[in-house]
Amino acid sequence: MIRKWIVMLLMMIGVTLISGCWSKKELTDLALIAAFGIDLDKEGRYVGTLQIVNPSNVAGSQQPGGGGGQGTAVSVLSTTGDNLDEVSRRASTKISRRLYYAHANVIVISEKLAKKEGINSILDAFDRDPEFRNTATLVIARGTKSADICRALTIIDKIPANKIIKTLKTTENRWGENIFTNIQDVMKSLVSDGKEPVITGIQLNGDPRQAKNLENLQVSSPEAILQTNGLGVFKDGKLIDWFNGKRARGVVWILNKIKSTDVNINWREKKDAIAYEVIREKTSVSATMKNGNPRMSIHVRAEGNIGEARAPVNLTDPGVLKKIEKVLKKEIKHEIQDAVQAAQKNKADIFGFGEAVHRSAPDEWKKMKLDWNDKYFPKLKVNVKVEAFVRRTGLRNKPYSSNIGK
Amino acid sequence: MEKAKLSAYQLFVLVLLFELGSAILVPLAIDVKQDAWLAILLGMAGGCFLFLIYLCLYYYYPNIPPAIYMQKIMGKAIGRALALLYILYFTYLASRVLRDFGEMLVTFAYPDTPMFIVNALLMMAIVYTISKGIEVLARAGELLFVLIYLLAITGFILIVVSGLIDINNLKPMLEEGISPVIKVVFTQTLYVPFGEAIAFTTILPYLNNPKKARVTAISSLWLSGINLALAMAINISVLGVDLASRSQFPLLSTIQSIQVADFLERLDVFFMLALIIGGFCKIGVYLYAAVSGAASLFNVKKPSKLVYPIGLVVLIVSLAIASNFAEHLKEGLQVVTILMHFPFQVIIPLLLLFIAFLKNRKKTG
Structure with missing residues (x-):
């Protein structure tokens, strides 16, 4: 009889322990990153810009401001650090939730960073981290800071990162002047002796200050809009030219x-x-x-x-x-x-x-x-x-x- | 020896799951870059040859476990010492596979969980299975075999459909000539995973139809070799040589690359299932080999009593053998191959076969 009870007890303990509460991540404790922008500041440190989805403002009607919520679909914040891991962890001083990268689909690298320092050394963090996916898209912020690209709000698609991806895919399929490159492709070309990468450029037409305003979306023709433009040509990991x-x-x-x-x-x-x-x-x-x-x-x-x-x-x-x-x-x-x-x-x-x-x-x-x-x-x-x-x-x-x- | 009977099909399934076990998850033979698949196939051919040696020994003593026939062949003292060494060898390999398993899970799925917990949970399931006997493991294998093939076929179709395969990544073939491939075959793929099938010498005596042992085991080795070669070829053609060789788990990276129709993506769970099924079967077979060896060496009537202590040893050794993953892999590739796999899989069986041959010739002559 005692034996039966012990077995019963063990099973109960097993059920409570195994059911997966060890590293639980509650949805309300996560900040879903949609896009990650990387810039260089004046001292040569990295500035990471995180585009974080506001779930309550995405749900509901398509019109901004109506239905789901009053605010913007994404919130954006920037932090600095000497490497990307530091950037990401320091961001915790500004946001209440744990940053969750599994849905980060767009990496934006500023033109200045791509020209000056190159991309040879910055992709490792994305490659190594098990949470981050190698299928994320890489784009170059052409002519602006990548922070401005991440901050820009977009029409039709509420989450700007989705807009960038869909635009890239659509224009690759319909027009063919830009290509959709993910981190894995870029790293393959960087490592290969016989191939150099090309990465699509994305630019902000209009005033960056306008772009992050919700009012920008409430007119039929927004003052500022994101657009793919040209292919960035790389050599030895550095951006050397644009093909248009x-x-x-x-x-x-x-x-x-x-x-x-x-x-x-x-x-x-x-x-x-x-x-x-x-x-x-x-x-x-x-x-x-x-x-x-x-x-x-x-x-x-x-x-x-x-x-x-x-x-x-x-x-x-x-x-x-x-x-x-x-x-x-x-x-x-x-x-x-x-x-x-x-x-x-x-x-x-x-x-x-x-x-x-x-x-x-x-x-x-x-x-x-x-x-x-x-x-x-x-x-x-x-x-x-x-x-x-x-x-x-x-x-x-x-x-x-x-x-x-x- | 417990009273159990295995069918030929069950042996086939167990050998297959055992071979695929951890080998399909790690960058096998990546030292020869795009020719890895060739090294695996050649290793498989060599592995079949090794298994024929074990089978010959089995046919000399069809109903006796290896721990006993070693004593018959080599005499009491040496035979016992050898049997003891084999028990230690199987225990150690079980803990190595367990460590692989734990490291993989902790690296990509449970970063905050201590490895002890992960390993202990799997070990509990395995110890329980083995304590119920080899038939239970074999029947579990039959179920898992269907599951793992469904997964593999689905995964394969998804990879093809998403257009990831670039055959050009497998070219040029034999860039450095055939010699590096041969070298990798004789230093790596021959032993891991194919020579490791020596653990099945402890299971062969349970076969209900000993005549079928040869055909079954060899065809299972063939199928597993082809599967492994195909998996590695797909990994390289999807990821490219560079990324495949930098990946700790290339199969995971391959599966993560799948993107079909914008919603079939992030299928990491495929990898998880393959990992757990493979780990379960491989550790199970090793643990069984160690337990049954110990039972026949020390004349323990109920082998299941030995499962718990040896299982605990496997668990603790799995945590103690290396302080980090890199050290663990390095040991596996360099130390274990030369000091353990080569003598235990090649030299000792050959020696045993030679002496058994002489003794049996004397008897008949």
Whole structure:
């Protein structure tokens, strides 16, 4: 009988001990970090800016101020420290809750920090911490402090960090001048001898003081708005250049990350008369050795539709479509070559050509890898081959403009 | 020896879970970078060869536990000493696996919990299982086998679907030639995890159909080797060589990279389950090997009485063997391999087989 009671007692103790109250974290004791911004102050110390979600102000109606709560969807605070762990722990002097990083999806690094000190040494804390996820997105605050990016309130998406991520994803999918890079990708490129990272820049259009005001959201056209802009080119962990517009898209073409985009071509003297929508694209990069020198070949295969035709053009004629395809090839090839030349001028192999050489000629690569960026990459011969196919022309064949005045 | 009967399927399942145990969680053979999968497959081939040695010994003495047949082969004194050494070896390995298990859980899931608590909880479950006998462990294994394969297949599909696999990360193959791979095979993968199957020598006598032992065990080793190689190849193709080699637990990083359709992500629990199932089976088999060895060496009628003291020893040793994780890993890769795995998995069995062969030839001749 006693034995039974002892077993019973042990089971009770087991149930209470095992049920997981040891390191419990109550939701009301956590501060959910949505974004983390890093700046340098004048003394060269890190300033960490934490964007913390106010759950009660996120729930409820979509209009700011209505329904859920009166305040802003996020609260932002900054602290300084000599490293990021210190920054994070010192922040506890300003906030009542334990900082919780499992949902930190955006890391913003200021342009100044990326240029001056580089990003080689600051990512370790994110990589090492088990709570933090390597799939968080990395962006560069272009032209402003990253604190200003973190403080800016946004329309449509209430949590600014979500807005940044969604904008990045959408623009990568629809337009293709920016790419969505997470910490893991960036670290892979930083470590690799044959590839340098590119990171999307995000800028604040307008007055930073306006951006953090709730009133900024209560007008139809906010005074200050966050926007992705350009690709930051890195070398040895430091930001050295920005690629914008078509040049940035050239980079994205080579990285095989174009999902869909719009390419304009001229038609019979009319500038940008035909818009071609890429719907499918595949780029393959390969390296061959010739007389001890590496040679790259880039093969782009794009499929798409005609999205707009502002000039009279007979789209029912396959011969015309062939002609359009020919012009398209030239246009895309031009974008790619421009990106390659610009990168070669910067002596930064952002395309991973070195990795392609490593794969195809591992023995020669050993000799080249130490001064790949400075010696071999700038002189690299790159052969670009583009195939572009017009598959469909939308609901209409000839544009209505071809029938005007007939 | 307790009265128990195992079917061939149960042996298959136990060997498989034992082999996958902790090996699938750690960066196995990462010293040869993108060729790790090859080193694992070669290690598996060598491991099968080692297991054939153990099987030959088993077929000489099909119904006798190793602690007894060692005495028959080597004589009373030496045989007993050897059996004692093997008991210590299995106890130590059990505590090493327990330490691995505790370190992993404490590192990524329970940062504020003392390792003693984590280890003690798992050890309680294992000690209870083993005290109920080997059949219970085998039946638990049958259930867990289904679970772990469901997890593995789901995980595999999710990794493929989220487009994470970049085969280019596995190129160039054999960058430094074949010799580093061979070196890693003979210093690492041959012993851990494949040679470790020597613990099954204590379980083989319970088979209800001894003829099937060879086919079952070898096919199980094959399947586990292929699984491990595939897992490591996926880890490297997802993470890249650099990140995979910097990860304490590459499989965890791989699983954390999964992002499907914006909501299937952060599936760390897959890793947790694999970790606990694998740890449970591997420590269980080792503990059983130590307990049954001790029972037959010291003529203890009820082996289950020995489970509690030896389990306690395993628990305490698991905390005492190293003061930090790095030290623990270093010991495992350098000291244990040379001083323990090589003699206990290769030299002594070979010697035993040689003498057993001579003795049995004399008998028949």
